[in-house]
């Protein structure tokens with residue numbers, strides 16, 4: 001459920017009509033609903049209410065500091081994968097002891113920064129990384145809480161580019177090596193084992209792969225405990241999927257997911273951490289765009305928008321589907337016809353949808369890409385020198401620009417001409 005609904009034929013974000021935001025901010029623009037973000041966070045929090053837990057929002061899904069502040073103030077922890085994300089979480093006021101540091105390639109500089117500023121735990125992903133962290137922690141006189149991300153060799157049955165838990169993916173250490181690795185950590189100074197970490201992929205629409213992975217984690221917990229390790233925390237990752245098309249079957253909801261967690265690992269008495277990103281932010285944001293032209297092609301008609309692949313890359317990168325809806329509802333019974341919905345960027349990949357049935361818009365008409373809140377703005381770029389897409393946060397009847405669109409001058413002045421090329 002989200003808070004983007006038609007009211008009087010006009011799509012609103014909560015109580016704000018989207019055309020009002022378009023007039024003030026221009027298009028394209030991302031618009032987020034605070035109520036939806038909070039609702040999704042709360043659903044996860046309630047799904048784990050049966051035991052001690054922390055919902056660590058995966059910052060990479062939508063990392064605007066205002067969004068992090070909203071969720072952090074509600075009690076969320078954060079899962080970060082870089083120093084930049086860590087700094088964003090801290091800038092949003094989230095304390096270090098609610099921030100989990102994940103990621104395949106943490107650098108020594110990143111380790112030093114988060115250790116000096118405070119971190120809840122570091123999820124280790126390789127043996128070289130644990131040796132480096134041991135050295136850094138020892139030099140800093142610290143005893144760092146760590147988990148090891150194990151790769152359970154479970155196929156998440158999701159898109160190739162976002163499956164992370166198969167044995168040939170780059171993430172974590174093979175679960176079969178876990179005993180040896182935990183033994184090595186126990187012998188290293190500066191590291192204190194607190195638990196196990198797993199994350200098998202993103203946009204999972206079936207609970208079975210989660211169940212399979214969590215069962216393996218439960219077995220591993222017993223094994224490692226028997227060998228004398230303290231396993232008191234299980235970080236079970238993120239990955240629960242969202243419905244991208246209204247017409248599709250809805251994937252499992254957080255409550256069902258929480259029940260699977262309870263069934264598989266609830267008996268172990270561990271504190272549970274989860275790292276949802278997409279489900280919290282995905283349906284809490286839309287990308288609003290304007291129609292530039294409707295162009296009749298030889299074999300098909302094109303709807304050319306002022307949003308492009310640089311603003312929303314998911315269709316080009318993952319072949320992802322987004323529902324594209326008019327901001328002002330068409331008259332009932334208006335006829336639809338198929339359009340290829342494209343942006344102005346000079347690549348054929350700059351195609352959002354092919355043969356999408358729509359009521360023919362006119363130039364200037366606004367459309368909204370639904371379910372664009374996660375992996376949308378964060379993956380945007382200025383390709384084709386299109387200034388970075390702005391972000392707007394709505395709460396009730398108020399809205400605020402939380403990242404402004406740079407002016408052309410601002411965009412261009414980030415480049416510098418070397419002295420040896422300058423005219424002067």
Ligand SMILES: *Cc1c(COP(=O)(O)O)cnc(C)c1O
Pocket residue numbers: 058060061079102103199201202203237238239240275276277278279374
């Ligand atoms: C990407 C990622 C997440 C979030 O995944 P979602 O599918 O957005 O819930 C959580 N944990 C880790 C380690 C990740 O890489």
